[in-house]
Amino acid sequence: MKITVIGTGLIGSQLATELTARGHEVTARGHEVTAASLSSGVDLLAGTGLDEALAGADTVVNVTNSPTFDEQSIEFFRTTVSNLLAAGERAGVRHQVALSIVGVDQVAELDYYRAKTLQEELLRGGPTPYSIVRATQFFEFMEPTMSWTSDETAVRLPATPLRPIASADVVDALADVATGAPLGGILDIAGPDEFTLDEIGRMTLAARGDRRPVVVDDRAGLFAAVRGDVLTPGPGARLAPTRYRDWLNG
Ligand SMILES: NC(=O)c1ccc[n+]([C@@H]2O[C@H](COP(=O)([O-])OP(=O)(O)OC[C@H]3O[C@@H](n4cnc5c(N)ncnc54)[C@H](OP(=O)(O)O)[C@@H]3O)[C@@H](O)[C@H]2O)c1
Numbered sequence: 001m002k003i004t005v006i007g008t009g010l011i012g013s014q015l016a017t018e019l020t021a022r023g024h025e026v027t028a029r030g031h032e033v034t035a036a037s038l039s040s041g042v043d044l045l046a047g048t049g050l051d052e053a054l055a056g057a058d059t060v061v062n063v064t065n066s067p068t069f070d071e072q073s074i075e076f077f078r079t080t081v082s083n084l085l086a087a088g089e090r091a092g093v094r095h096q097v098a099l100s101i102v103g104v105d106q107v108a109e110l111d112y113y114r115a116k117t118l119q120e121e122l123l124r125g126g127p128t129p130y131s132i133v134r135a136t137q138f139f140e141f142m143e144p145t146m147s148w149t150s151d152e153t154a155v156r157l158p159a160t161p162l163r164p165i166a167s168a169d170v171v172d173a174l175a176d177v178a179t180g181a182p183l184g185g186i187l188d189i190a191g192p193d194e195f196t197l198d199e200i201g202r203m204t205l206a207a208r209g210d211r212r213p214v215v216v217d218d219r220a221g222l223f224a225a226v227r228g229d230v231l232t233p234g235p236g237a238r239l240a241p242t243r244y245r246d247w248l249n250g
Pocket residue numbers: 006007008009010011012036037038039040042043044045046063064065066067099100101102116134135136137138141
């Protein structure tokens with residue numbers, strides 16, 4: 001079995017390592033894992049290097065990301081997913097896996113969420129059996145989120161309900177899906193605990209010894225556009241073991 005991981009960022013780099021480590025469990029013949037991204041000469045936007053990266057691949061896992069979260073992200077996902085599906089078909093790929101976001105189709109106000117929804121739609125309508133893994137917000141994404149609405153005196157955050165997950169737990173779930181049969185649907189994955197974003201902010205600052213207050217501001221930052229608890233999963237989600245507080249203090 002050959003698995004090609006496209007994207008070598010936060011998730012892709014860990015996923016390639018995990019899949020390689022699991023190799024002996026997957027088939028008696030073992031399996032081969034290839035990781036590729038822009039910096040290794042595979043450009044999903046231009047479509048270059050893809051045929052070489054996908055040669056002989058049974059499964060492709062797409063963990064690329066758009067360089068921006070604005071409306072350009074819509075064209076990024078439209079073009080990159082179309083190129084990847086076409087190249088997968090040429091190469092005889094039998095399973096296309098993509099990483100998306102829990103509740104992604106519920107936040108039409110955000111260009112990036114519309115772009116990720118389009119990614120899902122293209123995959124669903126494509127020629128290859130597929131799996132969509134929708135994760136909640138990564139633990140690693142919490143500090144960047146806070147920095148967008150911080151100054152020296154305070155951190156402003158809306159009280160959006162979230163159930164963040166460790167990227168290592170996302171990798172574990174993705175590795176299970178990539179080595180299994182196509183789901184032909186969506187698997188939601190989430191962390192063990194639900195918090196509001198301002199609570200996450202307070203926990204994060206406390207763990208860093210940062211004494212700034214967190215001020216609830218329902219108009220602050222990206223998550224201000226989110227209504228209610230649409231970013232938390234419903235019943236049936238796979239819940240991951242790692243707790244945010246343990247991860248922060250680890
Ligand atoms: N952040 C969250 O909380 C969260 C939650 C749920 C789902 N997700 C999803 O998780 C996915 C992966 O996120 P991540 O944090 O691992 O991303 P990341 O660290 O930003 O890595 C993105 C990767 O995409 C590659 N890439 C970008 N443009 C490319 C192109 N034109 N051709 C080929 N490769 C290209 C980059 O290549 P180079 O490194 O070579 O430049 C990089 O390896 C994203 O699709 C995101 O929507 C994120």
